[in-house]
Amino acid sequence: MRLAVAKSTLESLLINLQPFLEKKDTSQITSHILLMAKDNGLTAKATDQEIGLTIETEHVSIQLDGKATANGKKLLDIVRILKEGDIILETLEDTLHIKQENSRFKLPMFNADEFPSFPDVDDLPSIELDSMKLIQMFKKVSPAIDTNNPKYELNGALLNVKENEIDIVGTDTRRLAIGKIENSSGTTLSMIIPKKAIIEIQKLFFDQIEIHYDETNLIITAPGYYFFTRLINGKYPDYERIIPKSVKYSLTLPKSKIVEAIKQITTISQEIKMTFEPNSIVFKSLGDENSEAQTEIAVETGFENRFVLAVNSRYLLDFLSNIDTETFTMGLNEPNLPFIVESGNFSTVIMPIII
Structure with missing residues (x-):
């Protein structure tokens, strides 16, 4: 195999493949990336046997068809320190040679034919x-x-x-x-x-995709990508x-004010106490006897009597950081029972802290 490829193209490809490599045992072929040069295109694969990715690119000059493997992390480290411009990848016997101007690197290869196969998407629902x-x-x-x-x-x-x-x-x-x-x-x-797959899908795909499956695999394809x-x-x-079938109290709350108040309290404690009054909500830190944070926002809650709720603030912030609306709904029953926060078609049921 011999090919020339722009540093930017190769670096981007290798970065995308890193999460799919076997990290702990570098003696395994799954710590390597498989490179296949054929018909004016380069195909690169990585898998740890649980998750896998194939990337295809035509932004490459193939001078000799062939296959190679190389340790994925080391290959990326080499490419990163090289200058902008074309990089030559060439196989000689059991070694991959990486060249650019006066710089030369060699990495050992596994037998490319022993690289794990990927599930076949043909005929799958x-x-x-x-x-x-x-x-x-x-x-x-x-x-x-x-x-x-x-x-x-x-x-x-x-x-x-x-x-x-x-x-x-x-x-x-x-x-x-x-x-x-x-x-x-x-x-x-x-x-x-x-x-892990959920996280990588978010990173890789931004356009329409095709989703296939069988009893053991989920497969996603898009132009140039197979996951x-x-x-x-x-x-x-x-x-x-687990979802409350009904709630005693339903509040419509302003997202930005709630987020600002919670973040002030989390400078002291992640666990917070929210006290709902008829015309306000008081936020106070929990758990640290020597430090304290407190703030209050004006909001019509609809409560006639005081209602106290203790909660891990991270659960609320995770929900609030993932909604696009200016307001959200909070459904409450009793202070020691699960409550629900909702915005459109997204909701989170949260267990309170018992105090």
Whole structure:
């Protein structure tokens, strides 16, 4: 293999592939990127066997078809320190040579034919939906998805495709985030997508995508890109029973004022106490006997009597930072029961702190 490629093109490609590499064991071929030069195009692949990405580019000059592998991190480190301009990649025996003017580098290769294969998208069923709305909802829900939970199913988002709508759900057991989008396809299915995949999908895709699936994989394709992730095998909790069926108190609150007040209190404590008076809400820090923060905003709450709610402020801020409306709805029952915050088709159920 021999090719010339602009530094900017190669660097961008390698950066996108980094999250898909095996990081812990560099003796594995999955710590390498597979490069395939053929028919005036370059195809690059990376996978840790759980998640994988293929990128294709024609912004390259192929002088000799062929394949190569190289440690993905080291190759990116080399490309980053080179100057703008073309870089030559060439294989000689079991080595990849990287050249630019007077600079020369060599990296060992694995046998490219032993690189793991990716799931085949041919003949797989597809999900027809507004993919941009799906990606936007992944962004809203992802802060609530747990990490490193021994219950593996909680380390992913549930994609619950129902007859008329699709629920995207994430929970860390202290809060439950739910986004809804329309389903006009009539397809019904349920799958759990790992959090890592949810995050990478948000980074990679900004336009319409095609989504395919089978029992073990979710595959996303777009021009020049092929992405796959293994699905989490498990039974997601019955999230619908967590959602309050009714609320005693429903408040419409100003987003910007609430965010400003919460951020003032979080200079002292992440745990806050909100005291709802008829014409105001008082915010106060919790937990630190030697330090204190307090602020108050004027707002018509509709309460006749004082109502005190303690909460982890991060859960509220994660919700508020992902809504586009100037106001949102807060539904409350009792201070020790889950409450719900809503804006349009996105909501979060939050467990309060018992005080």
